[in-house]
Amino acid sequence: MSETTRNGATPLVQLAPDAMTPIPRGPLPILPSRPSKMIDLTVDGRAVSVPEGATLIEATRRLSIDTPTLCFLENLTPVNVCRICVVELEGSRALVPSCSRKAEAGMKVLTDSERVRLSRRMVLELLASSVDVSTAPQFQEYMRRYGAHPERFGAAAAPANEGERDAAVPGRHHTGHGHSAATAASVAQPVKVDNDLYVRDYGKCILCYKCVEACGEDAQNTFAIAVAGRGFDARISTEYNVPLTESACVYCGNCIGVCPTGALMFKSEFDMRAAGTWNETAQTQTNTICPYCGVGCTLTVHVQADKIVKVTSPMEQPVTNGHLCIKGRFGWEWVNQR
Amino acid sequence: MDLHFTSEQATPQEQAIVDAQVARMRGDIPQRSYLLPVLIAIQQRVGWISPGGLNYASNVLGVPPADVYGVADFYALLSTKAQALNVAHICDDIACANRGGAALCAAMEAALGPAGAGEATTWHHSPCLGLCEHAPAALVARAGETASSMLLPRATTGPLLAILAGAEPVRLPIETSLPQFGDASLKLLRRIGHVDPFSLTDYERSGGFAALRRAFEMGADAVMREVEASKLAGRGGAAFPAGAKWRSVLANPGPRYLVCNADESEPGTFKDRAVMEGDPYAVIEAMILAAFTTGCELGFLYLRGEYPLAHQYLSYAIEQCRAQDWLGANIQGSGFLFDIELRSGAGAYICGEETAMLNSIEGYRGEPRNKPPFPTQVGLFGKPTVINNVETLINIPGIVLEGGAAYAAIGTERSTGTKLYCVSGDVSRPGVYEAAFGITLRELLTLAGGVVGNLQAVLLGGAAGGFVTPEQLDTPLTFEGCRTAGATLGSAVVMPFNDQTDLRQVLLRIAAFFRDESCGQCVPCRVGVVRQQELLQRLSASAPIGDVASERALLKELGQAMRDASICALGHTASSAAESALSKFAIFQPR
Secondary structure, eight states, X not given: OOSSOTTSOOOSOOOOOOTTSOOOSSSXXXXXXXXXXXXXXXXXXXXXXXXXXXXXXXXXXXXXXXXXXXXXXXXXXXXXXXXXXXXXETTOXXXXXXXXXXXXXXXXXXXXXXXXXHHHHHHHHHHHTTSOOTTOHHHHHHHHHHTOOGGGGOEEOOOOOTTTGGGOOTTOOOOOTTSOXXXXXXXXXXXXXXXXXXXXXXXXXXOOSHHHHHHTTTTTOOOOOEEESOGGGOEEEOGGGOOGGXXXXXXXXXXXXXXXXXXXXXXXXXXXXHHTOOOGXXXXXXXXXXXXXXXXXXXXXXXXXXXXXXXXXXXXXXXXXXOOOHHHHHTTGGGGOO | OOOOOOSOOOOHHHHHHHHHHHHTOOSSSOGGGGXXXXXXXXXXXXXXXXXXXXXXXXXXXXXXXXXXXXHHTTOTTSOSSOOOSEXXXXXXXXXXXXXXXXXXXXXXXXXXXXXXXXXXXXXXXXXXXXXXXXXXXXXXEEOXXXXXXXXXXXXXXXXXHHHHTTOOOOOXXXXXXOTTTTOTTOXXXXXXXXXXXXXXXXXXXXXXXXXHHHHHHHOHHHHHHHHHHHXXXXXXXXXXXXXXXXXXXXXXXXXXXXXXXXXXXXXXXXXXHHHHHHOHHHHHHHXXXXXXXXXXXXXXXXXXXXXXHHHHHHHHHHHHHHHTTSSBSSGGGSSOOBEEEEEEOOSOGGGGSHHHHHHXXXXXXXXXXXXXXXXXXXXXXXXXXXXXEHHHHHTHXXXXXXOHHHHHTSBOSSSBSEEEEEEOSSBSSOEEEEEETXXXXXXXXXXXXXXXXXXXXXEESGGGSEEEOGGGXXXXXXXXXXXXXXXXXXXXXXXXXXXXXXXXXXXXHHXXXXXXXXXXXXXXXXXXXXXXXXXXXXXXXXXXXXXXXXXXXXXXXXXXXXXXXXXXXXHHHTTHHHHHHHHHOOOSOOO
């Protein structure tokens, strides 16, 4: 290993890499100096210190407070759109999203006040009254925790026909004519099945933006999908809603990896669920290293009845933070050919 | 970036349109910020954003096609589906609906078929077009090689159909929007109707650019001190002190940008339109003053897409100012460098929210950003940015010439200066009024010729505002006075409704407005405004879930969550009109 950096200077401090840090080829970069300044704040009356630059959610986690999140993921840039992680900050008129609000010295934060609980419950009720959350166990756990009753907004309106939501025009006036006000509008619609690897069931989409981020700058840099439309008609879409097979999609499946509700699902899992054979309690999960190339991504192989049913990757794994490529994610069908 | 495209190719026409836009790009800002201008140009000439045209624009600007589609599909005035070339947008919002707007929609339906149908000519319902003093308003967009669009006052069926077919509209002189026209005490409105909006000479002869010359003599520090002394508060709705905002921007390292928020679209608001159509050079001078004081080299004037006449005047005024050395590298030999980019919106109320506006200028969907960081620190292209409303800015020349202290002596202790009020609805002489802060609601309504019929309620602040009762007419129309009355001055909408108005219909229209205009980014607003609309529909139909009391409790919870947990002011205020109406009027009592 070289003693000098790329520009030839001798580094002042050469920190030894810890076991979790991948050893790069070539000279070691100078690791950024560890943040020395700590920020002191109060969360639910308890003092806590976090490094400068840390967010409020990190402060709550240091105190073992379980802050609910939907659109937040450690390996993605916070978009703070779901608003379930909001907390009450003394001096702030509105609640603030803990996933992205930076901690500042002297902040006084409440994570379980009446206002916080109301907003969290309302976020859950608004989503659950408009989106199918049946394959989102964590979401259902949050609903129990906050006592959410989405049914108080009325029975769900009839599902949209195929392509109907994709054809919505922004700003085009919803007078409410033509549908009964006694029903609650929802995003229910037919599943999009346009390839053999994964399905897009946007009736389960809570519009957390995670798939767009994973497809774009936060992981894959493919940009096959974006948020289109506006308001309640906003949706994840390819350009002009073309099938994935005509889009820029490279089938890395990183969108599936980050989807919190099962809206994006392996075709294998989707078909087994449809057939009634999907049974997670009968599945094993085994970590291994992807055999395809030298990057060395960790694969978690989900096996049911001696067959691989899907492959995920742990977000904590340091090589690609849970992101994979098409080979690691989907290149296991041949194993099942026995 | 390696982009993937579908097989659709652009026509030579589409290529030429995009290329012409690209040819005028500045080199010092990211080229993505030309995405919306490119899309608008395609829309105006071709009538829609075709897959081939989108692919070409995407390739030239280096923005992925799915991303471009997401942007194009965000704006109401852009169409991602082939549609008729000639389109009428008919306002059926709260000021127009009862003054012929709803009837005009019905007439259009009879003549052209349902909204959106029609091969060559079609029509759509529109949110407020900012022409409330001449209700009903319509916006006509005729696409093609000789594209044109125009805002029509007092629209009626016959002439509207003729204009859709190519006839030229009749314009009302701008002074018809100013009932106080000729009053010598007017300050902000003094030039409107007296000068030719095209003429720089007229502007200079009527005192134009005197303030800028004075500012160059005083120096930026002195101007800043006068603005702070004036206690000028922002006129866009939030009433933030302009001096504090400027000081904060100046404290951050450059480059800095200036954005003039001319995306006036709060229902019932039309003051900035009148200013831009009547005195466009005043807006330019005020922008130069603001930029000089805060050290900005480039300004963006973001004009709502529904104001074609203002666009024509402002665009000409900018050209004239460049030619006459009022914009450019060394303005009047002062050594100060500043230029203005005129940018159009494309039909999105949310883009009037300052951070949504920044995203829109940058070529992204007009979704608000989370604050902090505030635009004064991290604004346009990530740089410190001053964002001021048109009306806020046009107060600056007077402050420079007469001094901050003299300005602060006008109005009240906490609301200084004069204010432009947008008076429409059931009133004898609707229009833009200028009065010193402190005028009461009763006095303003009297100035406007009084209420037509028996007053039932007054909406203050627009759809994002609240109602006051006839008992509250002595409310001073100041920021603090309106707050005390349980309302908000907001963008100074003053809209009285008489007892012939069904307030339930007004609330339903406001609820539809928020549903149509929510950007959809955050959950509380995206779904909350839909649930609010459904709830009001149930109450209107006397079909509550539970009873009226439980529905009111539900609305209160919805409002609380939208105020507390939404990202921006749209969600924060989406329930305020409904909540104020329900608390003050017995409109949904069981029959």
